[in-house]
Amino acid sequence: MASKKQEAAEAAIDKTRVVHDGQEYTEVKEGLGRILIPASANAVTTEKDAQAEEDRQKVFYNPIQQFNRDLTVLAIKAYGEEIAAKRRKTAENKLNKRKRKRADNEDTGPQKQDKPAHDVPMDGEAAAAVAPGDPMDTSEPQNGPVTATDQAVAEEISKAKETGGGIAVAGESVGTTNGDSTIGGEARQRKPDPPRFTILDALSATGLRALRYVQELPFVTSVTANDLTASAVEAIRRNAEHNGIADKVNATQSDARAHMYSLIAQEVTQEHARNPHLARRGAPAPSKKYDVIDLDPYGTAATFFDAAVHAVRDDGGLLCVTCTDSGVWASHGYSEKAFALYGGIPVKGFHSHEAGLRLILNGLAQTAAKQGLAIEPLLSLSIDYYLRIFVQIKKSPASVKFLAGKTMIVYSCDQGCGSWETQMLLRNKKASNNKGTSFFYKHGLSMGPTADSHCAHCGSKTHLSGPMYGGPLHNREFIQRILDDLPNVDEKIYGTTARIEGMLQTALEEYLPPPPDPHPSIKDDELAAIEPYPFYFHPTTLAGTVHSICPDEESFRGALRGLGYEVTRSHCKPGSIKTNAPWAVIWHIMREWVRQKAPVKVENIKEGSAAYKILRLGRDDSEKTDEASAAIDKLEVVFDKAAGQDKTRKNLVRYQVNPKENWGPLSRARG
Secondary structure, eight states: OOOHHHHHHHSSSSSEEEETEEEEEEEEEETTTTEEEEEOOHHHHOOOOHHHHHHOOOOOOOOHHHHHHHHHHHHHHHHHHHHHHHHHHHHHHHHHHHHHHHHHHHHSSSSOSSSSSSGSSHHHHHHHHTTOOOOOOOOOOOSSOOOOHHHHHHHHHHHHHHTOOOETTTTTEESSOSSSSTTTTTTEOOOOOOOOEEEEEOOOOTHHHHHHHHOTOOOOOOEEEEOOOHHHHHHHHHHHHHHOOOOTTTEEEEEEHHHHHHHHHHHHHHHHHOOOOHHHHHHOOOOOSEEEEEOOSSSOOOGGGGHHHHHHHEEEEEEEEOOOOHHHHHHHHHHHHHHHHHHSOOOOTTTTTHHHHHHHHHHHHHHHHHHEEEEEEEEEEETTTEEEEEEEEEEEEETTSSSGGGOOOOOOOOTTTOEEEEEESOOOEEEEOTTTEEEEEEEEEEOOSSSOSSSSTTOOEEEOOOOOEEEEOEEEEEEEEHHHHGSSTTTTTTTHHHHHHHHHHHHHHTTTOOOOOOOOOOTTHHHOOOOOSSBBBBBHHHHHHTTTOOOOOOHHHHHHTTOOOOOOOOOOSSTOBSSSHHHHHHHHHHHHHHHHHHOGGGGGTTTSSSSHHHTTTTTOOOOOOOHHHHHHTOOOOOHHHHHSSOOOOOOOOOOOOOOOOTOSOOOOOOO
């Protein structure tokens, strides 16, 4: 008999048994996509059998990542609808411009005959201008009988003349008015083709993502589903056929990097071979690059970064990246591997997952910068055991110049109180001309270390982390577009909308306004924007440092707000606190918490420890302090729970609720 754990897992996924090409499969439905997984010969009755079936699967499918796939579809929808609308508008403008130009030419040209041209006998030169078999050629063929197609077209033209209507020729509307061109008295009405929008699912496995993109995103014209293993490609083709969308899903078997690099050569050679006049004129060939590239590997995506920035459109293409190796980028146990993959050292501490996001963004940004490309993070999320980022790529050598000034190193007191200090590698400094009438940015060197080798608060040794991305993690307008669309989506298709709303709302609230800029705003301010208050902490880590009872979140938030500071949370960890208060103020609040609410046993605190120094035990009252510290010590701290209550939307699923026991990444596919 199946265990309750398995029953719950099976109930969460819509599965049915189907027969395809004489073979029995288990059909798994997710969104509008349906994938076929070869049915097991033996029934799954125990947890051991379930593990055995997982090991036998030929292609990778993890139901836990439905949240990832739902979120990705909605993110591409928010991105793609805007892109498709712009392209439709551009195509319509070009078409209208051609119509106006032709209309002007007709007005200034010779007077046309009232008699339709196809009723006028053609001379030899005019007859030669109409190619044999041309659907607009209504004259009697010189050689051979009239074909059925010719007869049908002639009848349609005759009927259109009588009724004043139009006909369709070669996929185009032909009418008597508003034509784009006129042949034989009949006007062609051209409509712009749907704008091209292509997606690459670079590591497709079952092809589930590709199936969902085609069926749930109406503006998508084609999806390339690529995988390295033959069994996966076979499954992709089988699933595309099963869903009835084989014409829009192009299954390819290749190394994902080789496929993406191949676009560079194809874009130049193939298009110019078909259109030699493009090469002669030096005109750029139409781009074959993808509008969206989805990288969702088993492990790190760093090995695909360079190929991806070459293969995605450089006029605002979208990269969707997943990295599941959190043991590398969110842990200090493999710092050497993190540097090899992402070009930076991770941090040790409660805030390691946000630092991991910034490490990976920095690795991607530096890879793109080598090609004169700049990145704009639209949405960067730490989710469960992996991260998911959505980054827009643009060709902008001017923007690349700002990258060093948005790249930071971190000094972490990871063995003491847990505080940190940050420093940018370069300075993007706003300057004015000699007259002070205009402002611009200068890129200059940063000064020496902004932090000492020992922590200013507890005296412990500090360690170096980074370099990592120091700019904003999200685009708030992009997040808001997804949130605005959520009430319109079908929860039967997107089964994780509650969690999507909670996580995106939390990410939207992460924003803390920067200090006021005394200079006027200029267009490059957005390029120079940095995150002035990165990272977060948890009151339990503070309490653990000073060996006291942990303050409740409402009281701690209320104390910060009572002192005039902004307070929010991070989407990365429950109970997290982000604030623009300096560490000196945070530790002053903790000292007041110990004094007012939770006294500690001083005799149990070791002399010279972090707690000993932060609580200022053994300190002589006559000891002099600097003016800033003296001013902070005079601040009156009130632990006001009412002021610290969450005033944002209630009942949001902001963080993951365990879907089942022992959940997480499954085993690698056995292709």
